[in-house]
Amino acid sequence: MSMDDLMRTLDWMNVETTLQHAALASESCTGRTLGADREPLWVEGTKSSPVANTIPEELPAPKEEISVIPRTNWEPSISCFPDAQAINxxxxxxxxxxxxxxxxxQQLKVLKDRQDARRLSRESQQKQEEHQLQQKALRERNEILLNQKADQMTKVQLEAQQREQLALRQQTDQKLHKLALEGVSRCQRRFNQKYEGIARILLSLDKETVQVCSTQNTQLKELGQKFEQLVSTVKMGKCEMQSQFLCSIIKAEECCRSLDALELDIIKQLAEFSEQIQQQLKQEADKKLEEERQxxxxxxxxxxQRQQKEASEAKAKQQQAEAAKAEPVQVQAAPEPKSQDVPPAAATTAATTASTCVHPDRLKFYNDIISLYQSKVDAVKPLQTEESLKQYRTGCQRAINLPLNAISAVSPQHLGQNFDKLYSFFAGQPVKVMNGSTITINDHPLARDYCMLLMAKKFVSQSETAISSNPQAAFPFASVIITFWKLLPDFGKIFLAYMYKESPFLVPYVIPQQQGQTPEQYLKTIGYRLSDKNELEKPxxxxxxxxxxxxxxxxxIITQGRKAAGPDECFELNEGWLWLAHMVRVKPIPDISATMIMEMLQTLGFELWRSYGKQFMKLLIYIQNIYMPQLAAHDEGGPKTRLEMLLAKFLRERQIPQAIGVLPPGFW
Incomplete structure (x- = not known):
């Protein structure tokens, strides 16, 4: 039961009590007891304290039960008043x-207050809980926002770190790619040179000999394809991992080593086959010798028998003559040999010693060339050492180097334009230099000799850079050299001097080692160079x-110059014949002798065979039968084996192919 229900019940009890009292009082009263015109009633025994008439008014009765009593105007008596004690x-x-x-x-109020207090407490607690919930929800929302913000910041930082790592990885990949390209390019140069050398060996062989190296030929093709694939992979940068860049260098080195091993295998196989051929040739030669001896x-x-028969016949005739004649026959003594028919031993020894190093005619030619060169070098020293002429020397070098480096057989016009640039400078035409000014070769009296020395040296240096790796590049340079030789005769001699200084074997001159000379000093005299660290270059x-x-x-020797320069030949084919004939008479040197002879035969062989015919064939047979055994006593390397195979091919096929890249007559 609630508090309101309880209050309504109490009110109802109060009304009921009042009605009960009124009913009791109405039984003793006969008239009106209350009003302004009525005196108060005094209860007996209590005169001093009047008792108020507290009889409640009569309650209206229900219409069904209570009837209206007509009021009369009468005076009440004392007996109609109730008892005072009862009233009290x-x-x-x-x-x-x-x-x-x-x-x-009061209790209800206290209860109500308590209930209100509890209600207020509950409401405050609810409000507090709601506040706490709101605070909690706010904190959770803030935490969610903070987490989202932190996630965003973390994501941004992570993306930034990923970008930095990606950029760093790309930079590292680029560096590794560059290193891999450099390493693989170095290996590629070695591989290509070795591959070209092996290919030249195989191409120089006949079909029968190639069949001996068929397995190595297949391996060579597979190795070349593998290396090309590796190079293309490195160039494209298709390496998923950084370690693959370094692995590519290792693979390139392995390919080079495999190619070296393959070359040794081919050389060994060819040497064995060559030995078999030599044995067969030797057996055939021995058979022929035996037949000839028989x-x-x-x-x-x-x-x-004929002599014995003639002697017996002569003896019989002599006996007959003795019997016929009595005087004895005088026999004339045989004539003694003249002293000049036998050469002195000292002269023979000196001639043999000289021929082992250089032929006297070639030595004289060599000394004349070197003397002319040295005189030119001594003459231009004032121009070379003058500090104030440094800029002029630089301009001269630029005027020569730029067109000379561009020489190639791309077209006759291209070759002619570069030659014209060089020759116009020597003709006195002005040439622009880097600062915009112009110079001429006539600005200094020593400039012509200086530029001639400079140009000859530059042409010789091309043999080290362009020609050693590309044999076809030699012919456009040779055509320009021959043209300048015709127009400037001293230039040709200076060019030969630089060539002989670079390689005295072109004389041919095998410079002997002097007494007390160290091996390093001797190697320098035959063309070896010193590095920046004062070390001799590798063989x-x-x-x-x-x-x-x-x-x-x-x-x-075999290239013609420009037609406009004139028809005169300044260095003809007989120089190649003389060189080859003298080279096989001098002392053999390991590796270098076989290398020089093989290169000369590959370039000059076609022209020499066409011009000298059987004489050249005899020279090749002499080299194979006489010179090669002498060379084998000093040399067992790869060049010697390659020369043997080349000679065997030439003699077996009876023909020599023309060198690739030779310029046709009247090319420019």
């Missing part, structure tokens, strides 16, 4: 009831340079 008792009772009501009201023995036997690099020099020298 009712008053006390009423007061007690009121007191009880007050107590109940024939000679038979002829000697016949001659002996393979030295042989590569000598190969380029031999190719250029041979190209100059």
């Amino acid at each position: 008792a009712s008053i006390v009772k009423r007061e007690l009831v009121e007191e009880g009501k007050r107590c109940v009201r 024939r000679q023995l038979a002829e000697e036997e016949k001659e002996k 393979d690099i030295y042989l590569k340079r000598q190969t380029g020099v031999a190719r250029l020298y041979a190209a100059v």
